[in-house]
Amino acid sequence: MPPQLRRSEKSLRTTDSPITAYVQKALENPALVSFAAGLVDEDTFPAADVAAVVAEIMADPRASRAALQYGSTQGDPKLRKLVLDHVCAADGVSPAELSLTPADVCITTGSQQLLYILGEVLFDPGDIVIAEAPSYFVYHSLLQSHGARVLTVPMDEDGMRTDALEALLEDLKRSGDLGRVKLIYTVDYFQNPTGLTLSAGRRPKLVELAKRYSTDHRILVLEDAAYRELRYEGPDLPSVKRSDPTNEYVVYTSTFSKPCAPGLKTGYAIMPPDVMAAVLHLKGSHDFGSGNLAQHVAARLMESGAYARHVAKLQAMYRAKRDVMLAALEKEFADVPAASWTVPVGGLYVWLTLDGVDTGPRGPLVAAALDAGVMYVPGEFGHVTDASGDLPRSHCRMCFGTASPDMIREGVARFRRAVGAVLPRETRRLAAAR
Numbered sequence: 001m002p003p004q005l006r007r008s009e010k011s012l013r014t015t016d017s018p019i020t021a022y023v024q025k026a027l028e029n030p031a032l033v034s035f036a037a038g039l040v041d042e043d044t045f046p047a048a049d050v051a052a053v054v055a056e057i058m059a060d061p062r063a064s065r066a067a068l069q070y071g072s073t074q075g076d077p078k079l080r081k082l083v084l085d086h087v088c089a090a091d092g093v094s095p096a097e098l099s100l101t102p103a104d105v106c107i108t109t110g111s112q113q114l115l116y117i118l119g120e121v122l123f124d125p126g127d128i129v130i131a132e133a134p135s136y137f138v139y140h141s142l143l144q145s146h147g148a149r150v151l152t153v154p155m156d157e158d159g160m161r162t163d164a165l166e167a168l169l170e171d172l173k174r175s176g177d178l179g180r181v182k183l184i185y186t187v188d189y190f191q192n193p194t195g196l197t198l199s200a201g202r203r204p205k206l207v208e209l210a211k212r213y214s215t216d217h218r219i220l221v222l223e224d225a226a227y228r229e230l231r232y233e234g235p236d237l238p239s240v241k242r243s244d245p246t247n248e249y250v251v252y253t254s255t256f257s258k259p260c261a262p263g264l265k266t267g268y269a270i271m272p273p274d275v276m277a278a279v280l281h282l283k284g285s286h287d288f289g290s291g292n293l294a295q296h297v298a299a300r301l302m303e304s305g306a307y308a309r310h311v312a313k314l315q316a317m318y319r320a321k322r323d324v325m326l327a328a329l330e331k332e333f334a335d336v337p338a339a340s341w342t343v344p345v346g347g348l349y350v351w352l353t354l355d356g357v358d359t360g361p362r363g364p365l366v367a368a369a370l371d372a373g374v375m376y377v378p379g380e381f382g383h384v385t386d387a388s389g390d391l392p393r394s395h396c397r398m399c400f401g402t403a404s405p406d407m408i409r410e411g412v413a414r415f416r417r418a419v420g421a422v423l424p425r426e427t428r429r430l431a432a433a434r
């Protein structure tokens with residue numbers, strides 16, 4: 001046996017994402033209906049469009065040399081301009097109105113890389129991030145790795161409650177901890193995991209609060225807009241970034257993974273110049289540039305209009321799947337008053353609450369669901385324990401992205417059987433505990 005590995009503090013703090021085992025189970029057992037993994041539907045991948053643009057690139061010696069060579073750390077200038085114009089068009093403004101040029105855009109290896117590197121830029125162990133409760137659990141793991149503390153703000157139908165955010169910032173000011181607050185994190189469109197969206201009215205408020213409490217250093221807002229383009233009804237809402245006309249407070253990040261193909265692993269971020277400089281220094285050490293071929297492919301998909309057509313197709317397809325899941329829940333859970341769920345207007349997730357049922361990984365429902373042939377993500381993964389050590393344990397994240405409409409119906413029926421098997425027992429357990 002060789003001597004024991006002596007790992008860094010950071011490595012010891014870093015654990016596998018809790019969902020990895022769930023994704024693995026689903027891949028190993030195709031008979032299982034998986035509402036667990038937040039994967040996108042493989043049948044939607046734009047293979048023909050990608051084949052066409054790759055062929056175009058490779059047939060042109062100049063284009064192929066550019067695409068197969070190293071790129072820059074910041075990313076392909078053409079793609080940076082395209083995504084900036086794309087985001088500003090969605091916000092109904094010109095880049096100049098938000099003090100932005102392509103120099104304020106960075107192309108990243110998925111938006112996940114930006115989340116990680118921005119963490120490296122900002123956090124020393126003990127620093128504070130304020131996030132929605134619940135929030136994107138992979139981000140929690142990443143913060144744990146950086147040694148950052150997560151404080152949470154509850155959500156309602158309008159997303160993060162800005163009144164509660166203000167109260168928390170005020171408390172932190174009073175306790176002398178405001179100096180440790182570096183970032184406010186929001187997944188503001190069809191949030192992973194709840195499907196909830198930050199309302200138009202609360203968006204400017206978020207920036208106003210970040211500014212107001214930036215007394216001895218700047219508190220940034222990280223707007224994770226990964227699902228923005230997967231909207232199934234109603235008009236798009238202006239980004240939080242739209243309320244930062246001087247490009248000082250908000251880092252906006254999004255991705256080609258959800259609205260196009262995760263295999264491109266290409267994301268982008270728009271950020272203030274001093275944040276950009278610090279991000280690029282670290283990104284240079286990580287990779288001195290994300291995969292260049294994928295960037296050239298993404299740029300051509302955007303330029304040719306194939307991207308926009310693809311997004312429109314995805315919206316129609318996921319809207320139909322969402323409707324199937326919501327209708328199946330209505331049908332199967334009509335007689336279960338303990339059950340309620342969100343009605344998302346976009347994204348990939350329904351957040352289901354089962355009052356009085358322990359949905360956690362060690363609770364009875366996970367095992368019953370697996371027996372019935374269906375899987376969900378325990379909602380507690382999206383939560384952090386509060387000051388009293390409590391963790392909300394009666395939610396499930398149900399992803400309608402991957403299963404076919406028939407399998408969604410079947411999966412919800414199986415899930416109903418699993419809930420039926422544990423509900424009486426759980427109700428009795430609760431009654432005894434009272």
Ligand SMILES: Cc1ncc(COP(=O)(O)O)c(C=O)c1O
Nearest residue numbers: 110111112136192226255257267
């Ligand atoms: C909220 C959120 N942000 C970021 C990501 C990262 O995606 P990617 O790195 O593929 O762009 C995901 C992926 O599931 C996500 O759900």
